[in-house]
Amino acid sequence: MAEMSTIRDVAKLAEVSVATVSRVLNGNGYVRSDTKERVAAAIKQLNYRPNDVARSLFKGRSKMIALFVPDIMNPFFPELARAVEDMTKQQGFTFVLCNTDDDLTKEMAYLDALKQKSVDGIIIVSSTMTAEYIESFDIPAVALDRIIHSNISSVTVNNREGAKEAVQYLKDIGCQRIAHVAGPEHVSNAKQRLKGYLDVVEKEEWFSSAFIEQGEYHFEGAKKATEALLTKFPEIDGLFVANDLMGVGAIKGAESLGISVPDQLSIISFDGIKLGETTSPALTTMAQPIYKIGARAAEILIHQVEQNESKTLVEEFSVKLIERDSTRKKGENQ
Structure with missing residues (x-):
């Protein structure tokens, strides 16, 4: 031999x-x-x-594409993954899902392992990954849901505008004191949603930064944040919550204090995941076109891989208000 x-x-x-x-x-x-x-x-x-x-x-190519998500327990990400998987499968690619917990060492370990498998490209939802690191890997990459860097193609939604619309909606239905359960400070979309909230309430005479509590994009965090806000300011009658998973936590937080949603407290959140339809009360939300953005990110990446093209595309989709039962109807008395 x-x-x-x-x-x-x-x-x-x-x-x-x-x-x-x-x-x-x-x-x-x-x-x-x-x-x-x-x-x-x-x-x-x-x-x-x-x-x-x-x-x-x-x-030649491995015909494999990976999607990095920070939290597989948040139903938003499986819904995104579904779209990416459908699109990659349709184009004859294998799809790999990596759950990173927004932990850079975990992300780097995944990247190293995928590099060994000569993955063709990655779609990455991350707040920790630097552009330099991705570029050093020399793999086509598209940022989804959050912007990583201006050199890296991205597909996101109009987070700040959507948040503004959400808070304005609470004002329009008669809320006098509107608080915010925010997402993590280092996450670009959470920052934008916080800015949208501030755009509407910052000039109000009652406003102070104490009306903002951190919920870390987790159910438990949001439940605690809501309890803290409502205990500190019993006069809060409107709550803008930075994502739907936290919106569910906020409903539970209000419930634990015996505060009725929407009679005493109107809650609006952000994402439009299926879970929001099944909660009681069902969540009013700024819905992202989740399937569309996932599919679009996959489409851009596959084009980059197949055409060997590195043009940076920045695409932003619009969110849409979906009124459900966690907010009062206009004109209803408190």
């Missing part, structure tokens, strides 16, 4: 250093294209197969 070639044999045949071969295999660091070709030819000639990366050098 022929003996296995080593990375040294490849380097010798291609007349380059072992480090250069390694760089070509791992796709990190700059290597001139003619050098890359020499290394690839040597690998082929010697049938050197260190791992999946080398194999995919022969096959």
Whole structure:
């Protein structure tokens, strides 16, 4: 049986250093294209197969796309994933879902593992990943739901405008004191939603930053935040909550204090996930076109992969107010 070639044999045949071969295999660091070709030819000639990366050098693309989401327990992300999966499958790609908890070390570990599998591209919902890091991987990437960097294509919604509309709606139905359960400070869409809230209430004579509590985009966090707000300011009669998962937590928080929604407190949130239809009362929300944005991100990424094109696209979709039972009807007395 022929003996296995080593990375040294490849380097010798291609007349380059072992480090250069390694760089070509791992796709990190700059290597001139003619050098890359020499290394690839040597690998082929010697049938050197260190791992999946080398194999995919022969096959071309892996036809695999990964989606990074920060919290698989938030139903918003499985709904997004559904759209990405449908679109990738339709185009003949395999779909991989990575749950990162917005933890950079976890994200980096996933990226390293996917690089080994020579993934074709990633769609990434992240507040921790830097553009430099993604670019160093030299993999086509599209940011979804949150903007990572101006060099990276993104698909998002008009978070600030949508939030403004939500808070204005609470005013229009007669709410006098409107508080906000905010998403994490380092998340771009949460920042925008907070700005939208401030756009409407900042100038009110009753307003102070104490009307804002952090809910961290989690059910429990929002329940606690709502309890804290309503205990501190019993006069709060309107609540804008930065996402639907927290909206459910807010309903539970009000309930635990014996405050009736919507009779004493109107709650509006953001996302438009299916869960909001099933809560009691059902959630009034600013609905994102979740399926559309997921499918669009996949479409942009697949185009980048297939056409080898790196044009940066920035697309923003609009949200839509869906009135349900967690807000009072206009003109109803408190």
